[in-house]
Amino acid sequence: xxxxxxxxxxxxxxxxxxxxxxxxxxxxxxxxxxxxxxxxxxxxxxxxxxxxxxxxxxxxxxxxxxxxxxxxxxxxxxxxxxxxxxxxxxxxxxxxxxxxxxxxxxxxxxxx
Amino acid sequence: xxxxxxxxxxxxxxxxxxxxxxxxxxxxxxxxxxxxxxxxxxxxxxxxxxxxxxxxxxxxxxxxxxxxxxxxxxxxxxxxxxxxxxxxxxxxxxxxxxxxxxxxxxxxxxxx
Numbered sequence: 001x002x003x004x005x006x007x008x009x010x011x012x013x014x015x016x017x018x019x020x021x022x023x024x025x026x027x028x029x030x031x032x033x034x035x036x037x038x039x040x041x042x043x044x045x046x047x048x049x050x051x052x053x054x055x056x057x058x059x060x061x062x063x064x065x066x067x068x069x070x071x072x073x074x075x076x077x078x079x080x081x082x083x084x085x086x087x088x089x090x091x092x093x094x095x096x097x098x099x100x101x102x103x104x105x106x107x108x109x110x111x112x
Numbered sequence: 113x114x115x116x117x118x119x120x121x122x123x124x125x126x127x128x129x130x131x132x133x134x135x136x137x138x139x140x141x142x143x144x145x146x147x148x149x150x151x152x153x154x155x156x157x158x159x160x161x162x163x164x165x166x167x168x169x170x171x172x173x174x175x176x177x178x179x180x181x182x183x184x185x186x187x188x189x190x191x192x193x194x195x196x197x198x199x200x201x202x203x204x205x206x207x208x209x210x211x212x213x214x215x216x217x218x219x220x221x222x223x224x
Contacts, residue, residue, distance in 0.1 A: 004155075033212075040120060042200070042216035043156075090155055094212075099144050099163075099204070101212065103155030 002026050006091040006104035013081040013111045021076040021107050023091030031094040032074040033058075033101070034066060036087040043090070049074055081111045115139055118201055118215030126223050131188040135201035135215045138182065142203040142213070145177050147186045150198045150217065159199075160186070191222045 006023045013019055025032065034046040045058030049068040063085060065077045074093075078085055091104040118135045125131055133147075144163055148156035160175040162168045162184075168175045174187040184203075188195055201215040 040216065042118075043214045045212075092155075099146070099161050100158055101146075101202075103157070105155050106153070108153075 004091055004093055004102050004104040006089075006107055008107060009105065010108045011110070013078070013109065015082060015111060017081050018077065018079050019081065019109075020078075021089055021091070021109075022073070023075060023104060024073045025091075025093040025102070026072065027093060027095070027102065028071065029093040029102075030071070030096055032068065033092040033094070034064075034074065034076045035090045035092065036060065037090060037106075038087050046076065046089075078109075081109075083111045085109065086111045114216075115213050116201065116203060116215045119218055120216050122219040122221055124221040124223060125191060127191060127193060129191050129222075131186075131191050131195070131220060131222075133186040133188075133199050133201075133218050133220070135184050136182055137184075137203055137213075139203075139205060139213075140179070140182065141205050141207050143206045144204040145175070145184050146202045146204075147173075147175055148200045148202060150200060152197075156200055193222045193224050196220060196222045 004025045030051045033048045035043045044060050047066040049055045052071045067075045089107045094101045116137045146161040147159040149159045150156040162175050165177050165179045172189045176185040198217040198219045200217040205211045
């Protein structure tokens with residue numbers, strides 16, 4: 001049972017480069033999320049998708065775009081990476097009953 | 113003021129001790145209360161969730177919710193070195209499109 005799978009696990013980017021973080025879940029959940037986690041800041045929501053075809057901004061959306069390609073996949077794109085985007089990124093999906101959220105293993109991104 | 117307050121620690125206790133982890137919140141509309149455990153370089157994983165005030169027990173773990181005081185706790189009995197991790201509390205506002213609010217996490221260290 002794969003759960004939530006995100007790639008890549010590690011990435012180093014130069015300032016100004018672009019990249020896409022991929023996420024897929026096999027639990028048939030409607031809701032999917034992208035978070036970033038920084039020391040002392042906890043989890044901060046970047047974007048979420050309540051269902052296929054819909055996306056909404058979270059707490060820290062600036063510098064990011066998302067695509068809910070289908071029910072399984074939710075990608076996060078950095079169009080022009082900045083050092084402030086150095087962080088650990090987590091994709092997650094929520095059970096439709098709303099009481100459990102499942103996380104991927106994380107993507108460690110460094111922007112130099 | 114943050115909607116959810118959680119002491120970041122670190123909290124260091126000897127093996128076998130009873131551990132108490134706590135979160136306070138300000139929004140009385142929060143309905144589901146969850147505790148997640150996050151090991152180093154891993155994604156958070158659900159430990160326990162509760163809906164109502166009172167206690168819920170699962171093995172060595174007890175989750176306690178006091179809605180009147182807007183206070184939740186996680187107790188760990190007979191703590192083990194393998195319990196060393198960061199513990200995050202989370203709450204869902206069911207009246208606000210399942211908005212999920214996170215505490216910053218408490219780092220727990222169990223000394224052998």
